[in-house]
Amino acid sequence: MKTMEYAIYKGDDLITTGTKQECAEALNVKQSTIEFWATPSNVKRDKGKRTVAVRLDGDS
Structure with a gap:
């Protein structure tokens, strides 16, 4: 299984x-916080001040 990389x-x-x-x-946060930051709903709420996680695809 491939390990998912994130950019915060x-x-x-x-x-x-x-x-x-x-x-x-x-x-210094839980792994579940990183998961939440990567959800479409969190990214959609971002107005430039929110912390978001982007899943990186290693196949580029």
């Missing part, structure tokens, strides 16, 4: 990248 943004600023576990440890 706050507005236009890149905060960190890595696996769900690496990002959670770097930001």
Whole structure:
């Protein structure tokens, strides 16, 4: 199984990248928080100030 990589943004600023576990440890949050930040509903609510996670596709 392929490990999913994430990029975490706050507005236009890149905060960190890595696996769900690496990002959670770097930001001192739960892995479920990273999952929520990547949901379409959270991304849709973003008006430039919200923290969002973007799943990175390694097949580019």
